[in-house]
Amino acid sequence: MVSIASKFLAKKNVVLSDIDAEEKLLSSKDKSVDKLRTLALAEKLAAYQDLLYAQKKHKILVILQGMDTSGKDGTVRAVFGQINPLGARCYCFKAPTAIESAHDYLWRVHQQVPALGEIAIFNRSHYEDVLITRVHQWISAAEVPQRFAHINAFEKMLAETGTTIFKFFLHISKSEQKERLEERIADPNKHWKFDANDLKEREYWDDYQVAYQEAIEATNTEYAPWFIIPANSKTQRNLTIASILEEQIALMGLAYPPGNPDIKKLVVK
Structure with missing residues (x-):
C-alpha cells in the first residue's frame, strides 16, 4: 500500500513549475467534508502529542516554508489548533536581531528546536538564510553550497x-498569490496581515522559485525529507499536511510510560 507521505515527497531535480499547485489528491470533492476530515486528524495529532509529552522519548520538528500568502499561519491554526500548548510551540523567524546577527546564522535556530516530548513548529526557518539572503545577494555564490x-x-x-x-x-501559483494579496488590500479586517514588502518581494518570484528548487534538492534527505504540498486550495493544504503527520507519527510507537507499582499502593485519605 502506497503511503500518503510518499505521494508528496520531493523528487530529485525538482522543478516547481511542473508541479500543479491546484492538485487535490486527497479531495473528497466536498469541501465541508474535507474540513471535517482535517479536524478529525487534528484531534488525533492532539492525542499523539499527549503520548509524546508523557513518554519524553521523541521530539518532533515541523518546518513550514513557502512564498508570502502560501498559508503558513493558516496551517498552524488548522492542523495544530487542537494540541495542548504545554507540549507544543510555534516559533516565527523574523529578520534577525543585532545580537542574533552577531552569531552564526544557525545560533538562533538551535535555541528553538524541540525538547524531549515536544512538538516545535517553525513558521519560516533557517531556510530563509538560503532564500531571501540569496535572492537579494546578501551572501555570495560560494556561501550557498556551504550553507546547504x-x-x-x-x-x-x-x-x-x-x-x-x-x-x-x-506550493502556490503566482496568480493565487496575486488574488490573496488583493484580498488583503480590499478587506480592512485583513490589513493587519498586509506588508508592503510582500509586493516588493513578489517582483522576485522567479528568483525565489529557483532558490527554493535548489534548496529543496540540496537538503532533501532521508533524515529530513521535504514534502511539496499543493497549496492553492487552503482546505486541501491543511488536509494533506494533517494526513501526512498523522500517518507518520502513528508509526513512531508512542505510548504512555509504564505505571509505577509503588504508586498503586498509595492511599488517599
Whole structure:
C-alpha cells in the first residue's frame, strides 16, 4: 500500500513549475467534508502529542516554508489548533536581531528546536538564510553550497539525537498569490496581515522559485525529507499536511510510560 507521505515527497531535480499547485489528491470533492476530515486528524495529532509529552522519548520538528500568502499561519491554526500548548510551540523567524546577527546564522535556530516530548513548529526557518539572503545577494555564490552543507549537518545532528523532522513547502501559483494579496488590500479586517514588502518581494518570484528548487534538492534527505504540498486550495493544504503527520507519527510507537507499582499502593485519605 502506497503511503500518503510518499505521494508528496520531493523528487530529485525538482522543478516547481511542473508541479500543479491546484492538485487535490486527497479531495473528497466536498469541501465541508474535507474540513471535517482535517479536524478529525487534528484531534488525533492532539492525542499523539499527549503520548509524546508523557513518554519524553521523541521530539518532533515541523518546518513550514513557502512564498508570502502560501498559508503558513493558516496551517498552524488548522492542523495544530487542537494540541495542548504545554507540549507544543510555534516559533516565527523574523529578520534577525543585532545580537542574533552577531552569531552564526544557525545560533538562533538551535535555541528553538524541540525538547524531549515536544512538538516545535517553525513558521519560516533557517531556510530563509538560503532564500531571501540569496535572492537579494546578501551572501555570495560560494556561501550557498556551504550553507546547504551546514543545514544538512545540523538536521542530521537533530535526527541522530531523537528529532523527527518534517519539512513542508507550501506550493502556490503566482496568480493565487496575486488574488490573496488583493484580498488583503480590499478587506480592512485583513490589513493587519498586509506588508508592503510582500509586493516588493513578489517582483522576485522567479528568483525565489529557483532558490527554493535548489534548496529543496540540496537538503532533501532521508533524515529530513521535504514534502511539496499543493497549496492553492487552503482546505486541501491543511488536509494533506494533517494526513501526512498523522500517518507518520502513528508509526513512531508512542505510548504512555509504564505505571509505577509503588504508586498503586498509595492511599488517599
